[in-house]
Amino acid sequence: MNSGKMMKMGIMVAVAAVLAIAAAGCRDRSPRKRQIGFLMTLDHPYWQNMRLGAKDEASKLGVEVTILNAKEDPVLQIEQIKEMIAKRVDLLCLVPMKAEPLVRGVQMLNRAGIPVIIVNREVAPGCEYICYTGTDTYAGAVVAAKILAEAMGGKGELAEFHQHLGTGPEVARSKALRDVLKDYPDIKNVARIPHKGERDIVKTEMQTLLQKYPSLTGIYAHGDNFAIAAAQVCRKVGRTDVKIVGMGGSKEAIEAIKNGLLTGTSYQQPEEEGRSAIRLAVKYLEREKLKKRYPVDCPPITRENAHKFKGQF
DSSP: OOHHHHHHHHHHHHHHHHHHHHHHHHHHOOOOOOEEEEEEOOSSHHHHHHHHHHHHHHHHHTOEEEEEEOTTOHHHHHHHHHHHHHHTOSEEEEOOSSTTTHHHHHHHHHHHTOOEEEESSOOOSSSOOSEEEEEOHHHHHHHHHHHHHHHTTTOEEEEEEEOSTTSHHHHHHHHHHHHHHTTOTTEEEEEEEEOTTOHHHHHHHHHHHHHHOTTEEEEEESSHHHHHHHHHHHHHTTOTTOEEEOSBOOHHHHHHHHTTSOOEEEBOOHHHHHHHHHHHHHHHHTTOOOOSEEEEOOOEEETTTGGGOOOOO
16 A cells, blocks of 8 residues: 555544544533522521522522522622623522612623523612512511501500611511501501611610510511510510511421410511522523512411411521
8 A cells, every 4th residue: 555545544544533532522512501690698597498499499400500698798799790790691590689789780680681580589670680589578577567466456566676777678578567557556666676687686675675665565576586586585574465576487486486485477488489589590591481470478477377387497
């Protein structure tokens, strides 16, 4: 065989080898999983349960979810949005740290062509998103406020332990109390106390409230943890006449209601909120038409029906 034929055969063998390798690579390469970003906060067991629900649902549906903790900081969350844009996620699920500042963040996603699903907290007008899913925070707070007003017999003085000022839940829950009290003109809100996420602060403030307002007969707390802390102080000093409601429906709160420590709460389902967000994201990416709102129910829990509920956090 002359050198020309040998060279030609060598080239053919090399080409065949390259083609074989390329074909094998195509067979081994799995399709790219859809990438979903999920920006939220993780500063409470409530949110950690939402995270677990989202991760488990993503695993079931075969998508990748990247979850980042904004720590109740809207500035940090804007930076995380930029990170998700750079990552080119297929869709972003967003729990807005604050309604107004996050409009700019969602607008950035709009310009980048990344669809957005709003979860649990509302975002202010001025931006585009596919849909909202989660507890109707305002409606759930109305449930708790009505439990309290009725337990107080429609009269007396109450105090409010509120969340971080300006966050979506703080605004909605405070408004819910004001709106409910319009129907109970003989109930007066005598104090608004920030709990700052710490039970010890609530306990200290509760002691002061009982001294300052001896006629106090109601506590409206923006969370079960803080309702329980206030109730423990009341029980310790023998003020069993004070009616106390929380929000969330934690395992601890449900037991406290059964035991008569708490008057009631509104039941939220963070795990289901996380799952719902991922399910809706996948449906949208599969070109299914979605409605604008997918609420997660938030029923009342009192001593009469507490045995029917199991807390998610």
